[in-house]
Amino acid sequence: MTTAEWIISNAWVIWLALFLLLAIIEMLSLDLYFIMLGVGALGGVAVALLSGPMWLQVLVFCVISLLMIFLVRPIAVKHLRKSPEGFRTNIERLIGADALILEPTSRMSGSAKIRGEIWTARAESSVPTMNPGTYAVVSRIDGATAYLTAKSPDPANETAS
Secondary structure (H helix, E strand, O other): OOHHHHHHHOHHHHHHHHHHHHHHHHHHHOOOOHHHHHHHHHHHHHHHHOOOOHHHHHHHHHHHHHHHHHHHHHHHHHHHHOOOOOOOOHHHHHOOOEEEEEEOEOOOOOEEEEOOEEEEEEEOOOOOOEOOOOEEEEEEEEOOEEEEEEOOOOHHHHHHO
16 A cells, blocks of 8 residues: 555545644634634544545535635624623723822822822823822823823812811
8 A cells, every 4th residue: 555545545534633733733823724724624524534535524624714714704703803892901990099199290290109109200281290208190001101181070079177
């Protein structure tokens, strides 16, 4: 038996090895492309086990892989990236938090302590320079810079005075 005859008669082994290789690559990449190709390879295994010709095995592999990539993958990605209702990232949780001004903070420079961490801070364009020791409120985060607005006086503290 020649090598070509062995490959044709045992094509299911090649398809199965391809599936395993694609599954391993998928575990490393997590893109959901290689596993879709792997499902196509399982289609090739099925046709090979049913003694289908090589051209049909390749055709089934291609069709199933393309269908998986264009029909199943977008739905799977959508469900994987969907976050629960009301879920906020760590950065989003800082919006609205109090910030202690550590150095004079203007639109050009400054720093503030927000929830125990020191951040580069900038005042929003409508806010004048804020002095150290005062409090502000985080209005937005852009990269590693927190943008602050002046904290409105607490009415509870004013009535107590």
